[in-house]
Amino acid sequence: MALTGLDIYKLLPKTNCKKCGFPTCLAFAMAIAAKKTALDKCPDISDEAKATLSAASEPPIRTITIGAGEKKLEIGGETVLFRHEKTFFHPCGLGITISDTTSPADLQDKIKKFNALSFERVGQKVKAEIIAVKNDSNDKSKFINTVKEVKSKTTALLVLLSNDTSALEEAVKIAGDAKPVIGPANISNADQITAIAKSNNANILATGKDLDEISTVTGKISASGYKEILIDLSNVKDITSLENLTQTRRMALKKNIRSIGFPALVFTSGANTYDHLSYAAMAIAKYAGIVILPEPDPSIFLPLVTLRQNIYTDPQKPVTVDSKLYAIGGQPGANSPVIVTTNFSLTFFSVEPEILNAKVPTWLLIVDTDGLSVLTAWAAEKFHAEKVLDAMKKANLESVVSHKKIIIPGYVAVMAPKLNEISGWEILIGPREASAIPKYLRSSWQ
Amino acid sequence: MEKVIEKAVSKISELAIGATSANGGTREKELKIGGQSAMPFLHFEGSMPNAPVVALEVWDTVPEEWPLIADEFKDIVNDPIKWAQKGKEWGADLISLRLESCHPDNKNNSAAYAADLVKKVLAATKLPLIVIGCGHPEKDQEILPAVAEAAKGEKILLGMATKDNYKTIVAAALASGHSIIAESPLDINLAKQLNILVSDMSMPLERIAMHHTTGGLGYGFEYCYSIMERCRLAGLAGDKIMATPIINMIADETWKTKEAKTPQDEQPNWGDLHKRAINWEIACAAGYLQSGADILVLAHPESIKQVKQTIGKLK
Missing domain, CATH: 3.20.20.20 (Dihydropteroate synthase-like)
Structure with a gap:
């Protein structure tokens, strides 16, 4: 793969002429290996050396x-x-x-x-x-x-x-x-x-x-x-x-x-x-x-x-879904429940199928938490009452449902009083795990 | 061309499930998993003494959230004994019994019920057995010790031990000679931590399997896939704690998905529902085989047959 500084040094004129700006050919070679300078700074490089070096810098799989x-x-x-x-x-x-x-x-x-x-x-x-x-x-x-x-x-x-x-x-x-x-x-x-x-x-x-x-x-x-x-x-x-x-x-x-x-x-x-x-x-x-x-x-x-x-999903960045109001399980209406959670795709794809399992048409409000899951987002202060209120306003929730009740994940029950205070909505504490949503929606939601 | 060989410095630990009469049990065979000294199926640089195995997922209550299975096998899924007996006929290597009905949100069945059912299942099938609790951390602390006692001598694989309830469950498994599944939520550090905690209770590493919380295909598959690869690579590189075999609960993550439920008339370009659902289970299993699955828990007989065949070709 990439050539070492010594490999590159062998291909240089070894005159230490300093025209490249480095004190010696070896220093120049080390700098190339570290990708800090380019080979064309050497005015005396041979075509042969150029070809070898450019071949070595090609990606290993074309x-x-x-x-x-x-x-x-x-x-x-x-x-x-x-x-x-x-x-x-x-x-x-x-x-x-x-x-x-x-x-x-x-x-x-x-x-x-x-x-x-x-x-x-x-x-x-x-x-x-x-x-x-x-x-x-x-x-x-x-x-x-x-x-x-x-x-x-x-x-x-x-x-x-x-x-x-x-x-x-x-x-x-x-x-x-x-x-x-x-x-x-x-x-x-x-x-x-x-x-x-x-x-x-x-x-x-x-x-x-x-x-x-x-x-x-x-x-x-x-x-x-x-x-x-x-x-x-x-x-x-x-x-x-x-x-x-x-x-x-x-x-x-x-x-x-x-x-x-x-x-x-x-x-x-x-x-x-x-x-x-x-x-x-x-x-x-x-x-x-x-x-x-x-x-x-x-x-x-x-x-x-x-x-x-x-x-092929990039494991370095959390995958997110769009932060908006989703209609899950058919056509939720003005009396349908509203569940709120984060925009981490794994959270979304855990919650969404469980709502479908419940067979209760539901509004799912997704809050932008930079792709963090419920507990992580809460700990990082990216999932709190003000953020939820923002999302409620953006989705114009007041005109979507008539009941002024919102279900928050059980893990963030602690935000309920604050959210109630700033929104005026009744805050219902949902289950901690998505798997309990069907039971919750069928039995606890009225 | 000269092959690039990456010799492992260590092996995955070897876990045995099921005791035959020679070992004080009543199983027809002792099943071994693990023991590999290479990444999956790379026979040119290591050995794979035990190929991955396939378990049939059996519930003790009708899996309402798996409509296709519940419907196609309606005469079977209402009776865990009959269902478990299908394991042999369908070609599964072992049975994975889930005590779903014990969940407080389900029938809240008792520890005595769980113990009795496990005895009946052990009498009805001679295949080695995995028993999974109801997934409620507190309730599992009640039912799993009773299950462990009821299955004493049979060397079952008992799960799921989580960070919240592992002490009781591991102690019960130790007392009755069973192995344990340590479950952690899609996090390699938590997986390692739990394996340490469990082995600190003098549970030998050879009696621990890991469950990273399987992600269904399209539902977090990639997280589980990469954690499995990282665990397996670490295990082969000499980290004994991470060298425990891995189980994937594929059935439970397949049959409740919308891809396994939505009829073709609602999604015309998704193709035939029945075939699509089976394909979903097979593709998920084929993927996890490449990241280090040692036990694949499946539900449909067609998937079991196919995944066994794929393993046969690769092993």
């Missing part, structure tokens, strides 16, 4: 862009093995395969179902982004027609797969400037595919029977100066994929091995949809850049986009 404009997808560029060490930056792409042997009716059906794989979770739009078109027919015109159909009827990012390079060359032009992935590139066709990718601004999917062979293929491609590469780590045995996904991430991060420092693509395999789901879940958790399943089944994709969102 960031690859698929597509263009607003719907482009960036994958790779990861810097850690475990999300708690920093975060995983670029959520993996999810998608489906479409074979060019699919009948016209099935093709339309699949396209329609793919286009519906779009969901809203925690206020974010999440969806499947990718369609991989496979030239299983070995018939060029069938492949081209399928690619055209997919391109014209979806906004999917494309992975174009054919063993016929002339078919790929034609297909890549249909994708236009939407930077697709093309392949599979192997030892024998890597040069041809690289030429097509270069002249059409496409990414290349490198394949091989094992990591050594994949590394040879990526080596051939990048020897030409082109590095828009993904590696295919699919394997019919899940365990081999897990090993390879783990090893490639480690080799890139810990040993700075460039030839496998690219995002990985995985086609799931298995005997039934549950197998595909389980395989995909493993690949999302463990380092895949793209995961492709056979069918656009929403009952599979909803849990998968959710898992992806969970895994």
Whole structure:
């Protein structure tokens, strides 16, 4: 990975000329290693040294862009093995395969179902982004027609797969400037595919029977100066994929091995949809850049986009929900209860399902506590009577309900007298734990 | 290419659940969990002598908040004995019995009831047993000692011991030779603290499992996932206190979610409800398998079958 000061020193002229502003070449090298100065401050550096140093400063796993404009997808560029060490930056792409042997009716059906794989979770739009078109027919015109159909009827990012390079060359032009992935590139066709990718601004999917062979293929491609590469780590045995996904991430991060420092693509395999789901879940958790399943089944994709969102959430910042008044469980009205809590997403997502369980339509007033949970926010003075009153006013609660009663979490019962005094509302002490909300709403709320 | 190997300096502790007749119990087998010397399924750098196991979640009252399970298995879920007997047929490795009805907000059933039920369940199934209280810290201090006494000799796994009630529950488990689940709310420091407190009562670390308070998929999954990874990494790096096996209560965090309840006609693009709910349980389990789950507690027979199969492929 990053070169040490001594590694850099070896590449410098060692003249101690001071033109860089440092007393010695060694001091300058140390400063570069510490990222306090840049190499170009040395007027006498050789081109060779420059190339070595700039290569060393590249990220260990290359960031690859698929597509263009607003719907482009960036994958790779990861810097850690475990999300708690920093975060995983670029959520993996999810998608489906479409074979060019699919009948016209099935093709339309699949396209329609793919286009519906779009969901809203925690206020974010999440969806499947990718369609991989496979030239299983070995018939060029069938492949081209399928690619055209997919391109014209979806906004999917494309992975174009054919063993016929002339078919790929034609297909890549249909994708236009939407930077697709093309392949599979192997030892024998890597040069041809690289030429097509270069002249059409496409990414290349490198394949091989094992990591050594994949590394040879990526080596051939990048020897030409082109590095828009993904590696295919699919394997019919899940365990081999897990090993390879783990090893490639480690080799890139810990040993700075460039030839496998690219995002990985995985086609799931298995005997039934549950197998595909389980395989995909493993690949999302463990380092895949793209995961492709056979069918656009929403009952599979909803849990998968959710898992992806969970895994790629930045653990360094608390996740919050919008601070506002929510209507939970149908249509609460003027006589419905009002519960107040914090904007920490985990608090919200503990409380919301319990209100749904209660089957009592309820107003849920969320107070901005900078993403802190009830007790933590109270201790940090971010969840107190004045803050709750502010939120009540902002939500115009007086005009929403007619009863002037508000339920506060049992853990902050202590704020009740003050809140009562400044708001004039009756303060009801709710349960301490969200799990007791159904019982509370059913029995205690009148 | 040369593999990058990260050798662990230590192992996860090995916990045994269930006593066979050879050991003074009546279980058909002794189930072992833990003992790994690598992160999950990374066989190239360590061993995994005991694969993760799957438990069937059984309630002693109809789980009204799991409408799909309550409906699909309506002839089973109204009888904990019948329900527990399904464990074997559905391929579970053990049973996890939850004494929900003892909760003061539920039927407030007594300690004597709990003890009697546990005896009946032990007679009805020969699978090893986990018994979980009702989740009310004070009430669990009443019922769990009675359960421990009733199951004496069977080496059950008893939970949940929390910072508020661990003393009584751990003492009861010690007196009757059981193991304990130490539960802490999504916080690695509290998890460690509780493991220290429990082991300070001379409960061997080999008889403690951790529950970090499982987050359901989409409902805090990522917090639990990362705490599990951190615990497991610490355990493998030599922190014996953090090297205890981990349990995930997945069923309870799955079947009450809106994804496992909302019919397709209300959410047309969410897909078939029945399939979606099972998928939710499977995906959650598949995720936790990667962060160090040793016991996965599930409810649906399809999920149990699938998760067992996934473990079979990875182990």
